[in-house]
Amino acid sequence: MNRKILSMQEAIAQFVRDGMSIVAGTALESLIPFSAGHEIIRQGRRDLTLIGPISDILFDLLIGAGCVRKVVAAWVGNVMMGSGYNFRRAVEEGIPHPIDVEDHSNFTIALALHAAALGVPYLPTKTALGSDLPVNHPGMKEICCPFTGEKLLAVQAIHPDIAIIQVQRCDPEGNAHIWGNTGITGDAARASRSLILVTEEIVSPDVIRSDPNRTLIPGFLVSAVVEEPWGAHPSPVQGYYNRDHGFYRDYHEETKTLEGFQKWLNRWVKGIKTRHSYLQLLGEDRIQELKVKKEALSAPANFGY
């Protein structure tokens, strides 16, 4: 019996504790682990630090639910629609409670995780020089290149307590295939102290070994494997389902007020127990509509000798 394979409830209960730092949403607009976020809310985690590039509405949702003390990110909002209202309410008005924000850019957050993945305390870059991002930022410092003397920005390594990463498929050990854009996922996996993998399906190790170049995460980095079909909805998972644009539009409209958000949260998160019930709520018609309509298989690569 493989002990890594857990239900979402078990994985969040065992590995996510109050006050932890979590990196998520690492592929940018796709493969966002929404079902894990919902379970974190249901289990009432508090004082989390969220780390990520753009996060789409995942961070906004967790902030609104009161799970978050600090955000270390390049962007928080709703990519297609604009602002995240919970993020705004928290920063501007302290609702549901005040949060700290450490602003990054997509490049600096990628570098911070890459530094951790490389095992070095910082990495130098030329991005963000001249911007206000480094001003009073604990993780950014202007330095002078020891070789050329030019100005550089040192970006301090970030070591999240846990990464939550959505993938298309993995084997029972968590050796995971991802295809499509990977964003900062590889570095986030290596930078973190533990890792919950949420997968559309668990496949046999032979499938993974048939195409080792597609393995972004080796299983020894993985603490828990959660098989959760449609776990990334409303974000897209290439080859499984498309992005649910209407869901983001509705979220934008329905969360403008605090009351509206509470209603949304009760309907889509608190009022249900599992992803199965979530999918029932979503409805079969919508699921059929979002499913991949036409296969586009890659050409096989010959690994023979």
Place this chain on the structure above:
Amino acid sequence: MDIERGIENGKLKPLNLPVAIFHFQVQYMNYTLPELMVAAAAREIRDGEIIFVGTRLPLLAFALAKKTHAPRAIGFFESGIIRDTPAQEVLYTMGDSPNILGAIQCGSTLDLMGMMQQGWVDAGFIGGAEIDKYGNLNTSYISGKPPPNHPNPGFIRLPGSGGACDIAALARRLLVIMPHEKRRFKDRVDYITSPGYGTGRNWRETVGLPWGGPGAVITTQGILRFDPVTKEMYLASNHPGIPVEEILANTGWDLKVASDLKETPPPTREELNFIRAYDPAGFWTRG
């Protein structure tokens, strides 16, 4: 990236640009303001260039350029995608499935940011909530007096940089798309999310930026460019039907006007045909 992300702080839908939905009658041709802006943005892309494609209108502008005058342009999408053909369907975000099918590479953000830092990216598109006369952009915090009836005590939190700061810092040429309003076109921005020319002249060099800076700002009223020496923004063309006085009145500093001011050419029939076939529901261009 981040075109118009945070603009209006979510109060307006993305396409409800301030004077959008006006249809101009030009040579028997109707077009919307976003269509004009997409066409103008596409024309800033030169054939064979590597373009860091932002989200929202630039997704459409890149596809249009590819189908018209810049068939050899290459698109970088910060989530890790490189394409040399437009996606087969209109995109709402760069992570949509059609943007992955047919890509020439799907990889990491760091790879593309790294190549931009090396100097590979000829031009990149971003948007802003605020811009100043040296092209510095703010998409992070707006302080000062809140708009009427706004509940917060003193500032508005916008979504942040995303990749905008990186594109502004590291692309060889920065292209900006944003609404033209006095409260957005300020003498100095409250916070520099994405550096333009700082305080002008050789500021970028002094802060350590290797090259680049804004080349064009495409607004709802005109196209603005930058003086090669002082790096101050000036009005290079006004859109058809928009008087220069109106543009000056909507700018928060004493905006200079080019001595050879032109009218922005309207979108051509070919451009409009493509835009409308590509985005038939008009999500980006109809409002």
